Amino acid sequence: MDTKILLIEDDQSIFEMIQERFVGWNMQVIKPPDFQKVMDCFIDERPQLVIIDIQLPAFDGFHWCREIRTISKVPIIFLSSRDHPMDMVMAMQLGADDFVQKPFHMDVLLAKVQAILRRTYDYTEEETELVRWNNATVDYSKAMVLIDNNSCELTKNELFILRLLLQHVNKVVSRDELMRKLWDDERFVNDNTLSVNVNRLRIKLEEIGLKDVIVTKKGLGYMAISL
Numbered sequence: 001m002d003t004k005i006l007l008i009e010d011d012q013s014i015f016e017m018i019q020e021r022f023v024g025w026n027m028q029v030i031k032p033p034d035f036q037k038v039m040d041c042f043i044d045e046r047p048q049l050v051i052i053d054i055q056l057p058a059f060d061g062f063h064w065c066r067e068i069r070t071i072s073k074v075p076i077i078f079l080s081s082r083d084h085p086m087d088m089v090m091a092m093q094l095g096a097d098d099f100v101q102k103p104f105h106m107d108v109l110l111a112k113v114q115a116i117l118r119r120t121y122d123y124t125e126e127e128t129e130l131v132r133w134n135n136a137t138v139d140y141s142k143a144m145v146l147i148d149n150n151s152c153e154l155t156k157n158e159l160f161i162l163r164l165l166l167q168h169v170n171k172v173v174s175r176d177e178l179m180r181k182l183w184d185d186e187r188f189v190n191d192n193t194l195s196v197n198v199n200r201l202r203i204k205l206e207e208i209g210l211k212d213v214i215v216t217k218k219g220l221g222y223m224a225i226s227l
Contacts, residue, residue: 002027008031008052009052018106021106048121052065066094075120079109119156145162147210155197160181161197178221
């Protein structure tokens, strides 16, 4: 069965270009028939991945990302001609998995989509396990970290990063390795994206009492500390 991708993009030429290229990789690309009813389309179609432009009719892409995140953890990629760093930061803070700058190379977009789909949907059996870490429980199946009566939910990127760090507790994992594991090929990665995801993971852990458990080793990478 084809992978269904919801492309929220009002430029018909870009939509058709992506749709035509992706169909060769068994991906069905659809768009909302009405840009004021994006959530109706999302709920009805239940896509495996969403690509959103920032500038849209009626409501912008940030609005729709926020709305989708209230009901789903589906992977989200922003696709935008806007190049202000705060746009990327805002996208990541709202729960997006990646940000692709227009104009883009189709092979880069395709590689990012394939990598996100693999890491999102190829770990179903593996993510049934529970891991104990610093008196907390990491529940991979629910993408949650629980300690005492507190808990936090993680995005796919955050969970993937935490999993990689916990596989090497008290050892440094380089930024290059994290980027290769996350996106398969570091050439397709914006360095800021990794920083935003790690910082967001740290903040979530600190909010439930897990402070200073992920440290930065300047010039080397990151390390999950076992206290």
